[in-house]
Amino acid sequence: METKTTFTPHPELPPPANTVGAVGWLRANLFSSPANSLLTLFALYLLWLLLPPALEWLLFKATWSGTTRADCAPGGACWVFIKMRFGQFMYGFFPEPERWRVNLAWILAVLGILPLLGKRNPLRLPAAVFMLFVYPLIAFVLFSGGFGLAPVETSQWGGLMLTLVIAVVGIAGALPGGILLALGRRSKMPVIKTICVTFIEFWRGVPLITVLFMSSVMLPLFLPEGMSFDKLLRALIGVILFQSAYMAEVVRGGLQAIPKGQYEAADALGLSYPKAMGLVILPQALKLVIPGIVNTLIALFKDTSLVIIIGLFDLLNSIHAATVDPNWLGMSTEGYVFAALMFWLFCFGMSQYSQWLERRLHTGHKR
Amino acid sequence: MSETMPQAPQKKLVISDKVMIEMKDVHKWYGQFHVLKNINLTVKQGERIVLCGPSGSGKSTTIRCINRLEEHQQGQIIVDGTELTSDVKNIEMIRREVGMVFQHFNLFPHLTVLENCVLAPIWVRKMPRKEAEELGMHYLKRVKIPEQAKKYPGQLSGGQQQRVAIARSLCMKPKIMLFDEPTSALDPEMVKEVLDTMVSLAEDGMTMMCVTHEMGFAKLVSNRVIFMDRGEIIEQNNPHDFFDHPQNERTKLFLSQILHH
Numbered sequence: 001m002e003t004k005t006t007f008t009p010h011p012e013l014p015p016p017a018n019t020v021g022a023v024g025w026l027r028a029n030l031f032s033s034p035a036n037s038l039l040t041l042f043a044l045y046l047l048w049l050l051l052p053p054a055l056e057w058l059l060f061k062a063t064w065s066g067t068t069r070a071d072c073a074p075g076g077a078c079w080v081f082i083k084m085r086f087g088q089f090m091y092g093f094f095p096e097p098e099r100w101r102v103n104l105a106w107i108l109a110v111l112g113i114l115p116l117l118g119k120r121n122p123l124r125l126p127a128a129v130f131m132l133f134v135y136p137l138i139a140f141v142l143f144s145g146g147f148g149l150a151p152v153e154t155s156q157w158g159g160l161m162l163t164l165v166i167a168v169v170g171i172a173g174a175l176p177g178g179i180l181l182a183l184g185r186r187s188k189m190p191v192i193k194t195i196c197v198t199f200i201e202f203w204r205g206v207p208l209i210t211v212l213f214m215s216s217v218m219l220p221l222f223l224p225e226g227m228s229f230d231k232l233l234r235a236l237i238g239v240i241l242f243q244s245a246y247m248a249e250v251v252r253g254g255l256q257a258i259p260k261g262q263y264e265a266a267d268a269l270g271l272s273y274p275k276a277m278g279l280v281i282l283p284q285a286l287k288l289v290i291p292g293i294v295n296t297l298i299a300l301f302k303d304t305s306l307v308i309i310i311g312l313f314d315l316l317n318s319i320h321a322a323t324v325d326p327n328w329l330g331m332s333t334e335g336y337v338f339a340a341l342m343f344w345l346f347c348f349g350m351s352q353y354s355q356w357l358e359r360r361l362h363t364g365h366k367r
Numbered sequence: 368m369s370e371t372m373p374q375a376p377q378k379k380l381v382i383s384d385k386v387m388i389e390m391k392d393v394h395k396w397y398g399q400f401h402v403l404k405n406i407n408l409t410v411k412q413g414e415r416i417v418l419c420g421p422s423g424s425g426k427s428t429t430i431r432c433i434n435r436l437e438e439h440q441q442g443q444i445i446v447d448g449t450e451l452t453s454d455v456k457n458i459e460m461i462r463r464e465v466g467m468v469f470q471h472f473n474l475f476p477h478l479t480v481l482e483n484c485v486l487a488p489i490w491v492r493k494m495p496r497k498e499a500e501e502l503g504m505h506y507l508k509r510v511k512i513p514e515q516a517k518k519y520p521g522q523l524s525g526g527q528q529q530r531v532a533i534a535r536s537l538c539m540k541p542k543i544m545l546f547d548e549p550t551s552a553l554d555p556e557m558v559k560e561v562l563d564t565m566v567s568l569a570e571d572g573m574t575m576m577c578v579t580h581e582m583g584f585a586k587l588v589s590n591r592v593i594f595m596d597r598g599e600i601i602e603q604n605n606p607h608d609f610f611d612h613p614q615n616e617r618t619k620l621f622l623s624q625i626l627h628h
């Protein structure tokens with residue numbers, strides 16, 4: 001047998017032409033097997049059937065300018081409706097001269113959240129403190145008035161603003177609530193464990209509609225005469241309690257996935273229970289269940305539309321109310337397409353954020 | 368085995384009269400199962416004790432009782448003058464003084480190597496971050512991996528991870544170190560680097576208790592070898608006599624099994 005005595009590197013060759021570029025991509029993704037080719041062709045056929053009429057209605061034959069129902073051309077969507085009612089969809093019955101307050105609150109929220117997105121950012125800590133402790137107060141004053149601002153009843157809140165208020169408060173309450181319940185359910189103390197299990201099983205067992213309905217119809221019956229508290233507040237508490245129970249089970253799944261050795265190592269270093277949980281266990285457990293948490297948050301966001309049952313005018317209910325306006329009859333398709341688009345934008349945003357977060361928190365391969 | 372055998376300690380090892388760990392008539396049950404039976408053990412400052420015995424004999428359980436990862440049901444365990452009771456403050460105080468190294472390292476995968484090291488000094492000892500990081504780097508140098516400080520545990524080899532785990536424990540400046548089979552999850556070529564680290568700890572006079580099957584290490588470093596079987600301490604002696612003149616039949620059987628491999 002011949003042995004090589006000197007090493008001459010093999011020349012680098014380009015990959016075969018049909019594995020790279022557009023042709024390669026098509027082969028790999030759309031026509032990798034006869035069955036896949038068939039499915040691709042079928043999908044193309046479906047798109048050819050559905051896309052042209054949809055685009056025609058949504059864009060090409062749609063009416064964009066005008067001010068009344070009479071301006072709408074037949075055969076296409078009439079976006080004039082959305083344009084004319086946009087204020088109501090965004091703010092509900094929030095008095096028009098005061099709507100800048102809502103805008104300001106959202107702008108502040110965005111400004112507060114932006115620094116939290118950077119990885120190592122000197123503004124992170126102040127921004128977090130601001131968003132956790134200062135911002136809720138500012139937003140509350142901006143929304144409901146006080147300190148020289150005209151008071152606005154919560155019954156006047158509505159549209160996207162109300163949807164976001166319920167969603168954000170719901171999330172801000174359900175996430176920590178769920179974490180505490182999950183920890184409680186795994187507690188070694190029987191009393192705490194029983195309380196948490198009972199709470200979770202109770203709230204998971206009833207539909208959210210029932211919870212909302214009870215909060216607005218039944219609860220006042222039990223309260224002493226003359227004492228009433230805000231309908232929105234009751235709905236918020238209902239949403240938080242209900243969603244905490246779901247969140248708790250998601251978080252518990254994460255806690256169970258953490259190996260016993262992590263708990264033992266934290267204990268062996270002398271970390272107290274809250275520190276072991278907060279510094280070692282929860283950061284890992286929550287990271288594991290980001291998909292589940294975001295799933296729950298997206299469901300929460302969409303479930304805010306159930307407040308229609310107790311007569312709150314969130315985004316969906318505002319749109320619904322506008323479609324039954326005699327001046328704009330026949331506009332429900334446009335209205336609901338718009339509602340779907342708004343909900344989708346927010347849910348898609350949350351989903352994208354969670355995927356980005358997962359990538360950022362990835363620290364090399366697993367144990 | 369001789370390849371993985373570390374260098375003999377250079378310095379004279381001193382054992383003081385101060386009692387660091389005292390176990391008196393300790394019993395423990397897992398449900399109906401009597402795991403530890405009448406364990407009596409006194410460990411003085413500077414002692415390097417090796418625990419050996421067949422699988423399931425209760426070695427891990429014994430050392431895990433010392434920092435209360437397991438609870439004993441009868442008898443007394445006194446660590447550095449404090450008795451272990453169900454009092455959480457006592458337990459946390461003892462755990463601060465007792466370092467532990469596990470078979471599977473148990474590093475925190477979401478933190479970098481240096482963050483693993485500084486976590487407890489900062490949050491338990493309330494040390495300023497800067498000072499803690501200096502301390503962390505000091506011990507990472509000591510276990511010879513300062514260049515890995517910014518990496519995550521998942522990016523290191525097993526031997527490196529175990530050395531980080533040792534450094535993490537040392538950062539708490541413990542008075543006692545417990546090791547539970549620190550090298551049994553490692554590939555043979557990494558065993559030496561970990562054992563070397565442990566030898567150098569012994570040279571510095573650290574009080575150590577080590578569950579291990581590395582008999583070379585036991586001969587070189589320990590001053591006492593304890594043999595356990597079925598939850599009991601069967602025999603204890605200095606390594607020379609333990610290996611050359613075992614007294615009990617079970618010890619002889621065990622030694623013949625592990626040494627003739």
Ligand SMILES: Nc1ncnc2c1ncn2[C@@H]1O[C@H](COP(=O)(O)OP(=O)(O)OP(=O)(O)O)[C@@H](O)[C@H]1O
Binds near residue numbers: 397420423426429
């Ligand atoms: N949490 C537990 N519940 C019930 N039994 C247990 C538990 N942990 C350990 N045991 C049992 O207790 C006995 C002693 O276990 P221990 O882990 O102390 O043994 P060991 O000497 O360390 O063995 P090895 O060399 O395999 O690590 C074993 O029989 C084991 O099955």
Ligand SMILES: [Mg+2]
Binds near residue numbers: 426428547548
């Ligand atoms: Mg063991």
